[in-house]
Amino acid sequence: MKEWKKFLYIVAAFLACFYLPIEKIRFSNAIFEALALVKWYAREHVLLCLVPAFFIAGAISVFVSQASVMKYFGARANKFLSYSVASISGTILAVCSCTVLPLFSGIYKRGAGLGPAVAFLYSGPAINVLAIILTARILGWQLGLARAIGAVVFSVIIGLLMHLIFLKEERARHASGDFNIGEVKETRSLGKTVLYFVSMIAFLVFANWAKPLEGDHGLWSLIYQYKWWIAGLSLASLAVMLIKWFKKEELKEWTGATWGFALQILPLLLGGVLVSGFLLGRVGHEGVIPSRFVAALVGGNSLWANFFSSIVAAFMYFATLTEVPILQGLIGSGMGKGPALALLLAGPALSLPSMLVIRQVIGTKKTIIYVSLVVVMATISGMIFGTIVK
Secondary structure, three states: OHHHHHHHHHHHHHHHHHOOOOOOHHHHHHHHHHHHHHHHHHHHHHHHHHHHHHHHHHHHHHHOOHHHHHHHHEOOOOHHHHHHHHHOHHHHHOOOHHHHHHHHHHHHHOOEOHHHHHHHHHHHHHOOHHHHHHHHHHHOHHHHHHHHHHHHHHHHHHHHHHHHHOHHHHHHHOOOOOOOOOOOOOOOOHHHHHHHHHHHHHHHHHHOOOOOOOOOOOHHHHHHHOHHHHHHHHHHHHHHHHHHHOOHHHHHHHHHHHHHHHHHHHHHHHHHHHHHHHHHOOOOOOOOOOHHHHHHHHOOOOHHHHHHHHHHHHHOOOOOOOHHHHHHHHHHOOOOHHHHHHHHHHOOOOOHHHHHHHHHHHOHHHHHHHHHHHHHHHHHHHHHHHHHOO
């Protein structure tokens, strides 16, 4: 049977090559657009944006203990503190949609309340620090800011609603205790750790400081003039900290985690850029899908456009960060700003595979309610954002 499958794959590949429509202008243009877009990404966003962000994500995964965050999710923990920590967990843990599922399952089964656990489940991938940085960098600060705020607010509201809807079940399930995580031992002071992260974030921010508008001679222009001095000073400070405060084993673990992020994300991202360029083209240029099709489905800021964007995004699987180039192509093809935000708020946090895993953890009814809340809130948020930002 396996040999028949291989044979069928070979036949399918042969037929695809045989009937390859290279004589079609739209097809050849789409190939050019895919290569042009990936070249632009490699030149403009990899070295100064993604590479520093990979190092920050690696540092978060190594030097910020997950236990120090998850211990606040217990059933007896202060509710305000639980939801506050859960809502910003994505920026602290830098988890992707696949990583958050076992973490969610673990904390829920070990006694975390449904509300904080669901807030963590949504926030983890939705406010991933790499995704927020790239969204603001590529799609504009308005969408980046709206995505960050929306993810935090969504996680709290959805978590609270889930807690209230299933309050009786939660009381019956009442956990007997909090997480048994023990004491978290720090190898250096909090001040040193903060300075270490600040130096990396400063380099990322100032190395990518955008050129001011023509005629602007204010603070933005002054910072742009000296941005490489500031970025260089941040990098030099980081080097001194690494030499004086860190052990070789820690640096090896950090670079290993950073390399892991790069291996996991970069191929998917560049692959997503190629697919996006082929299907949708660059801004102002069409790919294989005509812009009028996109504009007809998700153009403008109607209820249908926002709902369609939310529901499709909820069931699609977005590999980490690939939603950004895909969305860039959609916007260039006529997608409205509201539906774009709806996709960003519903897509990365949900997918059909993740729904199947969530259902195994909390059951069918809770999963349906959770998915429905995400879709409805993403739709409403998209309409509000589309009305404010034209």
